[in-house]
Amino acid sequence: MRKGPAVLLVVVLVIVAGIGVVVWQAVNKPKPGCIVSGDREITLSIEQAEYAATIAAVGYSEGLPEHAVTVALATALQESGLRNLQGGDRDSAGLFQQRPSQGWGTHAQVTDPVYAATAFYRVLREQPDWQDISVTEAAQVVQRSAFPEAYAQWEPQARSIAMALTGQSQAALRCQDVPLRVPGDDVATVAARELGTAKLSGPQPQQRGWAIASWLVAHSARFGLDTVTYDGRTWTSDSGKWTSTGTPDGQLSLHRATSAQ
Structure with missing residues (x-):
């Protein structure tokens, strides 16, 4: 009985199976990123999580409530997708797409996440009733956007992220x-x-x-x-x-x- 072809077939099948396992592992390997647990899971890239954490930290360090952090995060999600953009509409830049020509600071300043968040919170606190109005309304009084209702879609995600990053939700970000x-x-x-x-x-x-x-x-x-x-x-x-x-x-x-x- 000739065993050569049978042995060769087995070897080929083993190799193919091995390649299949490697490909499956590569396809199914978790991608770098972060997850916020809450009413529903929110997936963020590493970059987005870092910027969200910075925005929340600045607000928390200034003694601001979770509502303020939620407003800031909803704004950044809408304006930049939580990315530190170097440009935008006209001279807008940074996480909040703040415009140097409108008095927000220099381009270097508005693309500094800590400066940008601090500036956002400063203007927010200047509004007499910011703690009593909705997230969308509060974001709009700061941003003066041409699309004032756009912030509302981000409120649920922003609130869950804010609760995780201000410590109200325990072990909620991984x-x-x-x-x-x-x-x-x-x-x-x-x-x-x-x-x-x-x-x-x-x-x-x-x-x-x-x-x-x-x-x-x-x-x-x-x-x-x-x-x-x-x-x-x-x-x-x-x-x-x-x-x-x-x-x-x-x-x-x-x-x-x-x-x-």
């Missing part, structure tokens, strides 16, 4: 398959500018602790963070999930990767 930068930016320096504090470890009040922990996860690629732990729960860049790892204790900690992933 990022997966994060391309860590090693060495990353100095986390304490950036935290001091955005969050108003460089204290990123030790005991934290619950809402503030979750706000900082979520900010760290959202910026994990930028800072090269592979682990963030708060109140007995840990997020890792490997799993992309929050898991229970201890007794709730209000303690915050982080770990920076030593090599890129």
Whole structure:
């Protein structure tokens, strides 16, 4: 009995099967990104999550309520898709498409996310009834858009993101398959500018602790963070999930990767 052709056929089938597995793994491998849990899951790119976290952090550091952060996020979602655009309609630029010719600042300033968010909140707070009007109305009094109703479509997403990033929703933001930068930016320096504090470890009040922990996860690629732990729960860049790892204790900690992933 000639076994040569049969053996060859088996080898070919094994090779084809192996290629199929590799292709399936490549197609089904999770893409880098972040997910916000809430009434429904919201998917953000790493870039969008970073900018959303910065917008929320600036508002939170200024003592503004979740409503203000929701207004800012809904505006940025509509105006730029949570991207720091270098241009736009006429001289508009940045997350909020602010116009230097309208007194918002220089092009360099409005494309600085911290400056842009600070400027947005400043104008919002100048409105006497901003806390009592809808997200759409509040966004419009700041932006003076030609499409004032456009912000309404983003309110549900913006509110869920705001609740996650201000710590009202616990462990509600997670990022997966994060391309860590090693060495990353100095986390304490950036935290001091955005969050108003460089204290990123030790005991934290619950809402503030979750706000900082979520900010760290959202910026994990930028800072090269592979682990963030708060109140007995840990997020890792490997799993992309929050898991229970201890007794709730209000303690915050982080770990920076030593090599890129």
